[in-house]
Amino acid sequence: MDKLVDSARAAVADVPEGASLAVGGFGLCGIPSTLIAALVGAGVSGLRVVSNNCGVDDWGLGLLLRAGQIARMTSSYVGENKEFARQYLSGELEVELTPQGTLAERLRAGGCGIPAFYTPAGVGTQIEEGGLPWRHTADGGVAVASPPKQTRDFNGRRYLLEEAISTDFALVRAAVADRHGNCVFHAAARNFNPLAAMAGRTTVVEAERVVEAGELPPDAVHLPGVYVDRVVAADPADRRIERRTVLTGVLPAAPTGELSAAPRTARSEEN
Known part of the structure; x- marks a missing residue:
């Protein structure tokens, strides 16, 4: 039951080339920066990352992007990263843009074993019709485009079928975690972190504070340890505004x- 790992490097040592990752956080709030830095050091590439955004040019997932280690992003917002835009427009990076609430629900569904669900978000747009450029050619054309979504009417309203997301690994940051993997998140860091944790087949949590089992009141736990495989202490110096x-x-x-x-x-x- 003791899931504490000695170092971030050891916690991500088995992430292989081409692995899929669900990464928690929003902007630079609640991102697993210690684990991301360990992946940068490991040098694994071809990563397929699912996260609300891709950090900034010099921090967070932006470090993996700058090192050329990300092959594909599934995100809802990417506007703070110039290198992201450059790689996407030059055809170096494949990008699937997804409405934010839909992305959150796709992760939650993956963690709950629900294969797909219907949502009204995106009805009547290119999300429904397909044709959104996922990958560009070097000259600015479209190499890979999004497919059309299946639709169905319920009570006179049209909905899109969205598939759940599950990934090989999940990287998450918690304010507090115990040795059994039970986690507490601080304020807005609770947004995508629990959902990413649920979606990963192997979930690694970095915690700002690690406590002994039994120290967290059950009612205070935001993410049960059943979803967590490894816990590592976060680097206390890596918080950024x-x-x-x-x-x-x-x-x-x-x-x-x-x-x-x-x-x-x-x-x-x-x-």
């Missing part, structure tokens, strides 16, 4: 209605 913005302007300063020009700092995303 995706975009730091400073707002300076006229802001309300007091209930009296007086205004102040004092600056206010906002941090957009944090692990």
